């Protein structure tokens with residue numbers, strides 16, 4: 001592409017991002033958005049957002065609005081907001097022009113018959129018996145199609161190209177179909193709608209698009225794209241360029257399937273944090289910076305590839321590492337009473353907000369006789385090499401003291417309900433205590449001031465069963481894609497707002513869910529755990 005620009009073939013660069021408003025955008029669209037906007041930016045050009053709204057049955061203004069929000073959130077602002085439906089009148093006129101030139105005709109064959117006569121990769125197609133209708137008859141029939149005289153599917157307008165072309169896309173493709181459907185913008189004005197392969201090149205040309213970037217499946221459509229531009233006598237000559245569609249392991253990347261998940265109630269909504277939609281990733285806690293860095297990394301390679309989902313995680317960790325405050329959260333609490341700590345006393349301890357970014361400063365956290373620790377940081381009968389709490393063992397409480405487990409309290413069923421520990425005042429964090437060492441450090445939250453919180457942990461929506469490819473889509477849904485835990489966070493987080501992000505010591509990065517938080521309880525979505533063995537730079 002940049003060859004054309006450097007050689008001066010194209011003066012100005014105009015690109016467009018052309019979503020169909022039939023669902024929410026997903027991470028694959030993010031790649032296309034970044035590509036189109038960044039290509040134009042590089043050459044100080046323009047990018048339009050154009051809704052390809054030529055299929056009224058599936059489209060809706062809800063999607064139009066959500067798509068705009070997502071593009072803006074990713075950090076891009078379009079030059080013009082357009083709709084293919086803005087061009088319906090011109091599209092119609094150009095089709096009339098094709099008819100007059102003998103380059104298009106109305107066909108009465110059924111879809112089934114047309115399919116049968118289209119031929120195969122090795123066999124040419126056959127001409128339709130209606131292919132040689134007179135111009136006048138075609139003009140009359142096309143006008144009557146527009147007027148709504150025929151039922152859906154009764155007739156189509158087809159380009160008259162070559163039924164023997166080795167490229168099946170050129171075997172008299174349909175340009176218009178009849179659809180008595182309500183359109184979200186043009187209402188009931190139209191009874192016929194243009195096909196993608198016809199509307200797209202003309203819309204590009206009307207907008208003066210120079211680089212019409214699309215995914216590789218459209219490579220074989222390029223001759224048709226060029227034919228439409230030429231035969232419709234468009235003065236601008238946009239060119240189509242193809243790039244590889246983004247695929248991510250374990251990730252559904254098709255609106256049809258994503259819609260099924262929403263419609264069947266498998267997920268809560270299009271922006272459910274488990275969804276690979278831009279709005280789902282946002283709600284999970286991804287940042288625009290991380291998504292853009294990811295898209296840049298995967299690049300514009302034409303080769304088909306499946307990107308490892310851990311690469312996406314790598315970029316969000318990188319982005320949040322120095323930005324997110326590091327605090328303590330107990331996801332599955334077990335109460336600990338520190339029996340030698342004075343009753344009624346509370347002290348404030350210093351804690352770094354980000355050990356890798358000093359500029360984030362220090363906060364104070366309360367400590368007192370009762371705290372919560374993580375239930376799985378205690379084992380009554382631990383295996384060897386277990387360095388956390390067990391009867392008689394001593395551990396370090398992050399930012400606080402060493403405590404030693406003295407006694408275990410159980411309920412009638414034998415479940416551990418509380419630990420009784422002692423602390424050693426000499427071991428206070430930050431005082432340089434070197435008297436003895438312990439092997440385990442665990443996190444905690446002071447009990448009386450702890451803020452109740454819900455934690456949502458996610459697994460992929462799809463079970464990884466590539467070996468079992470024939471399974472029905474809905475049977476591949478992971479029943480454990482969501483785990484919900486009730487625990488506590490530090491008191492200074494009580495004012496956390498939707499979309500605030502934190503690193504919880506040992507647990508990973510979390511985002512405050514903007515939809516479900518209530519004054520009594522904050523809901524956190526886990527964005528990503530702390531560690532991965534994956535490094536795309538390695």
Ligand code: ATP
Nearest residue numbers: 018019020028029031032214215245246253254255
């Ligand atoms: P889906 O099959 O998920 O519905 P689509 O291609 O039909 O996707 P559109 O709304 O028509 O969705 O796409 C808008 C733009 O986004 C197109 O230019 C398309 O090429 C691009 N796009 C869609 N999916 C991907 C993907 N996985 N990777 C890269 N670009 C994509």
Ligand code: MG
Nearest residue numbers: 019020022052
């Ligand atoms: Mg589409």
